[in-house]
Amino acid sequence: MDAQQQQLALAAIRRHFLFSNFSEAELEQMIKSVRLHELKAEQTLFYQEQPADHFFLLADGLVKLFRTAPDGNEKVIEIVSPGQTVAEAVMFMRRAQFPVSAQALKASRVYGIDCSVYYELLQHNVDACMRIMGDLSMRLHSRLNDVFNLTQQNATYRVVRFLASQLPSGAQDGCKFYLNSPKHVIASRLSVKPETFSRLMSTLAQKGVIEVKGREITILSLEQLHQFE
CATH class of the missing domain: 1.10.10.10 (Winged helix-like DNA-binding domain superfamily/Winged helix DNA-binding domain)
Known part of the structure; x- marks a missing residue:
């Protein structure tokens, strides 16, 4: 990314609550490793079971997360809107692989955050650790609600x-x-x-x-x- 793109990325990251407890110096350090992905409609960001070394923040556009069954059938897990993050849990997995695939539903801009850089910053910031634990807890609660509604409701x-x-x-x-x-x-x-x-x-x-x-x-x-x- 050039200097202007880095400033846009920094502004988007600074607004998200997962980064709100980091200092400006820490954010400046993080932004050096951020990647910008400019996706066309139907372009894939990552594939299910692909090794994962980044998680993502959607700046604009729309992205679907889905799993593909052995018979080729596709199940949409989530539709991601601007301002939402994707796959931040993978940095805590012993074998870091994406559990789903991600594909743009329309032209989208996505920032990729290096998991190792973010993880290192977490080790020195208790408040940021609490934030991401809260985020993952909410995601788990949401998935439990999904399971109930999909299996128990018509x-x-x-x-x-x-x-x-x-x-x-x-x-x-x-x-x-x-x-x-x-x-x-x-x-x-x-x-x-x-x-x-x-x-x-x-x-x-x-x-x-x-x-x-x-x-x-x-x-x-x-x-x-x-x-x-």
């Missing part, structure tokens, strides 16, 4: 919960939002078939709960939406 519940999760705080009837990922990617994330996702969205529209115009979703009745949960 497809309608999962789709409705997804729609509700896209709403801003204080949302009211008439609130609009846009699906930031293709419908087949969202369907995979929810462990439903694409045709099932489309059918359930159509059913909600026919019942007057939502209105669908391409990727634009309007919630017509929050009360009715929550009745499906």
Whole structure:
């Protein structure tokens, strides 16, 4: 990266809570090893089981994390938005390999942080250690919720919960939002078939709960939406 790109990377890293407890000198040291990845849509950032020596911060764009089964089927694990980090847990693994693959859903800029540099800084910063432990604990809690919802709740519940999760705080009837990922990617994330996702969205529209115009979703009745949960 040139000097201007390094300053942009430093600003993005400084804003993220995993780096907020480091001094300016420590951040300056870290930024020297940061890599900028400029990805095109559908370009892969890393592959499942690839050796991992970096974790990543998404600056802009959209990235999906997925696993590929032996039969070739793809399961989307998470859709990563700007400001989120990816694969920070790998630095604590005895055999550091990425447990998932990562692919850009659209043009994206990603900063790669050297695990060894970050790990060395952690050894001298207790507050930063607590931050990353908190982050990993939240990730684990989120995955446990995912397992419960995917195994114990039906497809309608999962789709409705997804729609509700896209709403801003204080949302009211008439609130609009846009699906930031293709419908087949969202369907995979929810462990439903694409045709099932489309059918359930159509059913909600026919019942007057939502209105669908391409990727634009309007919630017509929050009360009715929550009745499906």
